[in-house]
Amino acid sequence: MNKGGLLAVVLIAATIGLIVVGTVWPVSTALAYAGDRHLFQSSSTAEDAVNNLGEAIREQSWDKAYSSLANKAQFSETQFRHDLTGFYPGLLTYATLDHFDVRPLHSSANDADVQLKLYWATVVGTSAISRDLDVTKNGDQWQVVWPIQKQPVVPPQVIPVNYLRWDVIYRGAGDDWGLQDVDAPHVRIVDMHPVQRADGVVILGELLNEDVVPAYVSVSATLLGKDQAPIATASSFDKISHLLLPKQVTPFLIQFPDRTLAGVTGIRMNPFSTLISASADPVIEIDNEHISTAPDSSLSGQLINESGQTVNVAHVLGTFYDKSGNVVWVADRYVDTALLPQTPVSFDIHIPEDLARKVSTQRTIVASYSEEGAL
Amino acid sequence: MKLRLLWFAGVLLAAPAHMRAQSDRIQAPASIEAGSGFSIHTAGSGKATLFIVGQNQVVKREVQMGQDIWLAPGVVHNAGAYLLILKSNDSTDTAEMSVSPENKPSDLSFLARPSRLPVGIHDGITGAVYVFDAYNNLITAPQSVTFELSNPAGVTQSRTVTTRNGAAQTEMDSTQQQGADKFAARTAGVESKRVVAQVPGDPCGIKMSAKPSGEEIELATEPLRDCSGNAVPDGTIVTFTETYGGDETTVDVPLKRGIAQVSMPAHNGAMLSSASGVVLGNQIRWEGQ
Numbered sequence: 001m002n003k004g005g006l007l008a009v010v011l012i013a014a015t016i017g018l019i020v021v022g023t024v025w026p027v028s029t030a031l032a033y034a035g036d037r038h039l040f041q042s043s044s045t046a047e048d049a050v051n052n053l054g055e056a057i058r059e060q061s062w063d064k065a066y067s068s069l070a071n072k073a074q075f076s077e078t079q080f081r082h083d084l085t086g087f088y089p090g091l092l093t094y095a096t097l098d099h100f101d102v103r104p105l106h107s108s109a110n111d112a113d114v115q116l117k118l119y120w121a122t123v124v125g126t127s128a129i130s131r132d133l134d135v136t137k138n139g140d141q142w143q144v145v146w147p148i149q150k151q152p153v154v155p156p157q158v159i160p161v162n163y164l165r166w167d168v169i170y171r172g173a174g175d176d177w178g179l180q181d182v183d184a185p186h187v188r189i190v191d192m193h194p195v196q197r198a199d200g201v202v203i204l205g206e207l208l209n210e211d212v213v214p215a216y217v218s219v220s221a222t223l224l225g226k227d228q229a230p231i232a233t234a235s236s237f238d239k240i241s242h243l244l245l246p247k248q249v250t251p252f253l254i255q256f257p258d259r260t261l262a263g264v265t266g267i268r269m270n271p272f273s274t275l276i277s278a279s280a281d282p283v284i285e286i287d288n289e290h291i292s293t294a295p296d297s298s299l300s301g302q303l304i305n306e307s308g309q310t311v312n313v314a315h316v317l318g319t320f321y322d323k324s325g326n327v328v329w330v331a332d333r334y335v336d337t338a339l340l341p342q343t344p345v346s347f348d349i350h351i352p353e354d355l356a357r358k359v360s361t362q363r364t365i366v367a368s369y370s371e372e373g374a375l
Numbered sequence: 376m377k378l379r380l381l382w383f384a385g386v387l388l389a390a391p392a393h394m395r396a397q398s399d400r401i402q403a404p405a406s407i408e409a410g411s412g413f414s415i416h417t418a419g420s421g422k423a424t425l426f427i428v429g430q431n432q433v434v435k436r437e438v439q440m441g442q443d444i445w446l447a448p449g450v451v452h453n454a455g456a457y458l459l460i461l462k463s464n465d466s467t468d469t470a471e472m473s474v475s476p477e478n479k480p481s482d483l484s485f486l487a488r489p490s491r492l493p494v495g496i497h498d499g500i501t502g503a504v505y506v507f508d509a510y511n512n513l514i515t516a517p518q519s520v521t522f523e524l525s526n527p528a529g530v531t532q533s534r535t536v537t538t539r540n541g542a543a544q545t546e547m548d549s550t551q552q553q554g555a556d557k558f559a560a561r562t563a564g565v566e567s568k569r570v571v572a573q574v575p576g577d578p579c580g581i582k583m584s585a586k587p588s589g590e591e592i593e594l595a596t597e598p599l600r601d602c603s604g605n606a607v608p609d610g611t612i613v614t615f616t617e618t619y620g621g622d623e624t625t626v627d628v629p630l631k632r633g634i635a636q637v638s639m640p641a642h643n644g645a646m647l648s649s650a651s652g653v654v655l656g657n658q659i660r661w662e663g664q
Contacts, residue, residue, distance in 0.1 A: 163629055164610040183489045190653065208652055211491070212574045212608045245629060247577075247652035248612040280610045280629035287640070289623040306626075363614075364625055 043068070046112035046135040047102055049142035054100040054116060057084065070136055070143035080146065084118075087151040088338035089312050089371050091127060095120040110137040124238065124315075124334050152343045159308030159341065163280035166214050170275075185215035187273040190249065191327050194267060200257040201264070204327045206319065207252055207271055209244035214278035217244050217271065219252045223259060224266035231264065232256050239332055241317055241367040243278055250365060251319035253330040282307030284314065284366045287344065297356030302344040303335065303366060311339035315367040318349045323360040339368070400440065401425075401461040406473040409510050412448040415459065415470075417441060423463035429474065430455035454512035476512035480563045483507070483520075487558045487569035493576040494603050496549045500524065500571055503544040504560045513541040520562045522547070526573070527554040549573045553605040575605035581613065581656025583649045588638055592617075592661055594647060595636035606633050611651060617661075619645035 043049035049068070056065035066077040075083075085092045098121040105113040112135045120127045134145040171181040192205035201223065209215045220235040239253035282305055289301035299318045305311050314335040322328045333349045351359065402416040415425070419440040427434040427446075430453040438444050440463065451457070451474055459470040484505040492499045502522050506514045520543040525531040530550060536543040550556070550573060558569045579602040585592050594615050599607035613635035617624040619642040628635040639647070643663045649656035 163631060166610070181490065183491055210577070210652060212611065213491075214610075245627075246608065246611040248627060249652065283626065283628055283637075285624065285626040285637070285639075287624045289625065290621065301623075362623070364623075365627060 043141045043143065046107060046114055046137075046142045047104060049135055049144055050102045050114045050116050050133060053144050054097075054102065054118070057118065058097040058100065060096070068143065070138060070145045071148075072146075075146075075148045075150075079148065079150065082151060083146075083148055086337050088310055088340065090338040091122050091124070091313050091334055091336050092120055095122040095127065097121070098126060105132065111135070112142070120336075122334070127334065127336055129336060152340060154340050154343065157308075161281050161308055163283075165277075165279040165281075167277045168275045182275060184275060185209055185211035185213050185244075185273045187211070187215055187217055187244070187271050189219070189269055189271055192267075192269060193327055194261060194264070195328075196261045200255060201259045201261055202256070203252075203254040203267065203269075204330050205252055205269075206249050206327065207240070207244070208249045209246060209273070212246050214246070214276055215244045215273040216242055216276040217250065217273045218242060219254065219272070220270045221254045222268040222270070223256060223264045224268060225263055226265060228266060230268075232259060238315070239317075239330060241315070241365055243276065243367060245278065245280060248365075249363075251317055251327065251330040251363075253332075282309050282311055282368055282370070284311070284339065284368060286316075286364045286366060289362070289364055291351070291356070291359060291362060293356055294353050297351040297353055299331070299349045299351060299362060299364070300347065301364065302346050303339055304344050305339040305341050308341050309370055310341065311368040312371050313369040314339050314345075314347075315369075316347050316349060317365050317367065318351075319363045319365075320351065320355070320359040321361045321363075322358045325361075328358050329355045400466070400468045401459060401470045403459050403470045403472045405471075406475060407451070408478070409454050409474050409476050409508060409512050410449050410452045412450075413446055415444045415446070417444065417461060419463070421463055423461050426460040426462070427451060427457055427472075428460065429453055429457035452510040452512075454510075476514045476516075477508035477510070478514065478516055479508060480506045480514060480518060480565045481509040482511065483560055483562065483565055483567040485560045485567035485569060487571060489571070491572040491574055492549050494549050494553055494573050494601070494605060495551050495576065498546040499549045500547040500558065501544065502547065502558060502560060502569075503542060504538070504562075504567070505542050506538055506562060514538070515541045518543075518562050520560055523559045523561070524556055524571070525559075526550050526552055526556045528552055551603040575601040575607050576603070577601060578607050578611075578651050578654050581649050581651060581654060583615075583647070583656050583659065585647055585659050585661060587641060587663070590641055591638040592641045592645075592647070593636065593638050594649070596630075596634050596649060596656070598633035599630060599635075599651070607651075609633070613649055613651045613656075615639065616648045616650075617642070617645050618648075 043052055053065055053068055062081045066072055066080050098119045101117040103115040105115055114133050114135050116133055117130045135142050188208050188210055190206050190208045195202045203221050218235055222233045223231040225231045234254050234256055236252040236254050241250040244250055285304040285306055287302040287304055292298050303314055317332045319327055320329040331349045333347055335347050339345055400418045404413050407413050417440045421440050423438055423440050425436045425438045432453045454474050454476045457472045461468040486503045488501050504520050506518050508514055518538045520536050522534045522545045524547045532547050534545045536545050553573050553575050556571045556573055558571050560567050578599045582597045585594050609630045611630045612627050615626050615637050617639045624639055626637050628637050645661045647659040
């Protein structure tokens with residue numbers, strides 16, 4: 001047998017050996033991803049019961065999670081699943097549970113309160129949702145009493161909607177080169193402030209659509225160093241409402257991680273706009289907006305979808321001003337659940353503690369996305 | 376074959392002028408108008424090939440030397456400098472000819488910018504015209520071009536500009552009235568039209584009223600107009616804000632039939648305000664009227 005043949009035999013034998021070892025003595029992480037039921041601990045404590053529930057949700061083993069609940073007779077498995085991921089298509093519909101935290105709040109011999117914090121991996125980043133669970137002892141096992149939140153039902157009705165819709169026809173490829181095209185909407189940056197934060201430079205500002213047509217907008221910024229040489233360029237990405245109706249204002253936030261203002265001699269702002277087909281519907285009311293101060297400084301409120309169309313994903317952007325009316329911070333939050341017509345949905349936007357003290361007023365806008373015809 | 380011909384023409388064009396002097400065996404008019412017919416006189420005897428090489432155009436003819444060669448109208452139509460090459464078995468003779476554009480405009484390329492602008496902007500509209508003949512040659516001889524901007528009410532602004540190197544341009548003011556204005560450029564019976572939309576400017580002010588409606592307040596603006604009296608278009612966003620006890624409620628409402636209206640929670644002592652873009656409206660303190 002030549003050397004090549006010997007090497008092949010050795011590699012095949014080593015591969016078979018590793019497969020046997022991995023099957024007989026698997027590592028725990030491999031078991032977790034394989035969904036082996038032996039991974040689940042016995043629910044001999046309240047924390048174990050919540051841990052097991054979290055694992056089942058992470059694996060999307062809905063039957064396993066549902067069957068472990070103490071109050072499962074009160075709702076169906078489908079209702080339980082919809083309670084977690086939403087009945088209408090929303091941010092959590094296509095999300096998976098990345099990880100979860102379990103925090104005991106209170107316990108006695110037969111009853112315990114445990115907080116389960118679920119970190120969902122969504123298309124716009126991690127979304128954390130907290131549930132306070134009642135856990136009861138049943139024999140020698142603990143079981144979770146799931147606080148089901150049943151989906152609100154919108155009564156059948158017809159809601160007439162007659163807001164404007166704009167469509168755009170551009171010049172065609174075969175048109176004469178001198179033929180007139182439609183101009184991009186006129187937009188203007190009405191406020192801009194660079195801020196030094198611990199994690200880098202942040203540029204805050206507001207952009208106004210001063211035209212009479214809808215605009216798709218974004219903003220980019222370039223930091224300039226000595227001799228006006230560009231240091232770094234970044235855009236607002238999703239820290240902006242990209243659709244602006246006529247005379248609408250959006251805040252924007254541009255981050256330059258690991259940069260300092262010390263070496264910056266200038267900033268070149270570049271607002272971009274283009275025409276876009278759009279509708280003035282849906283109108284979303286932002287109700288009971290309230291700024292809570294430290295600890296856990298936040299802007300909270302409720303969104304009410306005034307239209308008849310379900311809004312699948314709502315993006316709330318808050319602009320915070322000091323007493324002089326200068327923008328001191330821009331923060332945003334995606335709402336996890338779909339907005340049904342006339343049904344309030346709560347939101348909560350975190351404000352950095354050090355800035356919360358400076359905030360005097362705020363302005364909130366909502367960008368919405370709807371899956372037309374999906375429901 | 377084309378490549379070889381272009382190489383041949385390139386070599387001849389690159390040659391010094393004294394080497395390309397007109398020969399007695401080929402005589403062509405020094406200048407013609409694009410698209411016109413003309414004759415080329417040849418001397419000598421025998422067969423030869425005539426090449427006429429110019430801007431984006433090459434004409435090839437098998438000719439009998441000693442005869443006049445007639446080129447019909449429309450054969451040589453691109454304006455510019457041409458090189459004529461008469462190639463026989465024993466010699467190559469050349470001549471030069473200039474083709475100028477027809478002096479009769481046939482087409483206008485009209486660039487009008489912008490397509491949309493607010494009313495009352497001085498020199499806000501720009502029109503530029505390039506004048507072409509029937510063969511799409513830019514007519515460089517001065518031409519008189521009239522620009523005319525007319526609004527739906529029939530008010531017309533007019534300017535007459537003479538072209539320079541084939542182009543003419545002008546600037547016009549947008550009028551005080553919104554609407555689709557017709558922007559026309561014309562010369563020697565040829566006309567080209569564009570549409571320039573004149574749109575209302577910012578609202579001149581926002582006047583909001585409030586009235587009770589059950590447990591809510593119904594807020595509505597008066598019809599919004601700009602400072603020239605034009606109605607602000609539907610779809611324009613008006614932001615209503617209610618501030619009460621440290622809490623705030625805001626709604627961005629698009630104008631519908633000229634007004635924006637919304638219902639908000641009724642709280643005695645609440646402060647109500649409205650804004651559109653950078654324009655602020657009046658404030659109302661709600662006392663349960």
